[in-house]
Amino acid sequence: MKRGPQRSVNTETVLDAALELLDAGALTMRALAARLGLTPGALYTYFPDRAAIVTALADRLLGQANLDLLEHGGGSPAERIVAFALNLREVLMRHPAAVPAILGAAFNGPVALRVGESLLGALPDPRAAYTVMVYVLGSIALEAAETGSPVAPEAERIAARRAAFAVDPAAFPRTHAAADAIAAYVSTEQFRWGLERVLSAL
Amino acid sequence: MKRGPQRSVNTETVLDAALELLDAGALTMRALAARLGLTPGALYTYFPDRAAIVTALADRLLGQANLDLLEHGGGSPAERIVAFALNLREVLMRHPAAVPAILGAAFNGPVALRVGESLLGALPDPRAAYTVMVYVLGSIALEAAETGSPVAPEAERIAARRAAFAVDPAAFPRTHAAADAIAAYVSTEQFRWGLERVLSAL
DNA sequence: ACCTGAACACCGTTCAAGT
DNA sequence: ACCTGAACACCGTTCAAGT
Numbered sequence: 001m002k003r004g005p006q007r008s009v010n011t012e013t014v015l016d017a018a019l020e021l022l023d024a025g026a027l028t029m030r031a032l033a034a035r036l037g038l039t040p041g042a043l044y045t046y047f048p049d050r051a052a053i054v055t056a057l058a059d060r061l062l063g064q065a066n067l068d069l070l071e072h073g074g075g076s077p078a079e080r081i082v083a084f085a086l087n088l089r090e091v092l093m094r095h096p097a098a099v100p101a102i103l104g105a106a107f108n109g110p111v112a113l114r115v116g117e118s119l120l121g122a123l124p125d126p127r128a129a130y131t132v133m134v135y136v137l138g139s140i141a142l143e144a145a146e147t148g149s150p151v152a153p154e155a156e157r158i159a160a161r162r163a164a165f166a167v168d169p170a171a172f173p174r175t176h177a178a179a180d181a182i183a184a185y186v187s188t189e190q191f192r193w194g195l196e197r198v199l200s201a202l
Numbered sequence: 203m204k205r206g207p208q209r210s211v212n213t214e215t216v217l218d219a220a221l222e223l224l225d226a227g228a229l230t231m232r233a234l235a236a237r238l239g240l241t242p243g244a245l246y247t248y249f250p251d252r253a254a255i256v257t258a259l260a261d262r263l264l265g266q267a268n269l270d271l272l273e274h275g276g277g278s279p280a281e282r283i284v285a286f287a288l289n290l291r292e293v294l295m296r297h298p299a300a301v302p303a304i305l306g307a308a309f310n311g312p313v314a315l316r317v318g319e320s321l322l323g324a325l326p327d328p329r330a331a332y333t334v335m336v337y338v339l340g341s342i343a344l345e346a347a348e349t350g351s352p353v354a355p356e357a358e359r360i361a362a363r364r365a366a367f368a369v370d371p372a373a374f375p376r377t378h379a380a381a382d383a384i385a386a387y388v389s390t391e392q393f394r395w396g397l398e399r400v401l402s403a404l
Numbered sequence: 405a406c407c408t409g410a411a412c413a414c415c416g417t418t419c420a421a422g423t
Numbered sequence: 424a425c426c427t428g429a430a431c432a433c434c435g436t437t438c439a440a441g442t
Binding site: 100103104113114116117120121124126127128130131133134135137138139141142145146167171172173174175178181182185190193194197198200201202 | 302305306315316318319322323326328329330332333335336337339340341343344347348369373374375376377380383384387392395396399400402403404
């Protein structure tokens, strides 16, 4: 399962190992160094501190989303936004532990700038573009917050939510009646439904 | 500025001190104990671990929002949702360091259940209600992520964003042209504008 | 430039023992 | 029930010294 120490260490191999550890909820400078066959202090040759590693990871992950779907995809601007958003959600939900970092470093990184520029191409009003970003990143953040690693398939996660859901029907009648829909809050269908509604208003 | 150790320690006084430390970005069990005139181990009489303190803090903060605005306020359901959302944003933005915890513990706490139930009263379709929650919590999370403590007034934060904003106009023409609007992403006006658009589609 | 060894200044949590 | 003292098993970061 685990690979041995890397042959040659560089910025990229440090990030590779850091992402694996972050996914496992065990990203410490000491664990990272050990995995690379180094002493903790050696890491400071590659990054100034731990936060810089996490920021670089966030930008790199954002870069794995397929921007072509937004820039050169088929269909209307709204359809291209939906396609890109679905892809971004898929990419980020592979690494839920990294999502809070992306929220934090959201718009400082070089990749984030490109995404923002392309989004303004599809949706020229910046207020509208930001509303979409808020919805997409907010959805992913809420979903990631309750997801462990490794990420279970969506159907399983929804079933687990449904099974764990128990509220007093007398105190919370509407919530109790909506249990099925609430369990499906983390579904692709809910994500798409909300996004399409939001886009229809912009 | 700082108060001395509390006279009598209980769950509430622990949370009071914990919130002050969280705001200062310095919530450690040792600092918390010291502020209460205790030894670190004594804290485990009140809470099972650090995470439980943060969760309790998140629920308590959510409880400071005025739910009456949503349940018994005047105007249409949409107007009541806007009024409550503005109030919630104000309450949470007083403690930006606590916001990630609220995102995480969003819907486990007792107060969160009450908020959800009331929201379903104003917006009976659960998919629509969740879309609103995503927008509101997403907005607040993005805003909180870039805010230090203590929180500067909104006008100052926007001016600082505008002053710090510099992108290559050749590489990012649309982003460059939208600089003023982008600086105002964290404004109350942007928050309200987006929320009203979202509500209009639901 | 890259890395080690060792240290510094911290963490959260546990637990026997006291009151 | 509440608290201390002391320990255990960790952290991130720095830095002189080596290559």
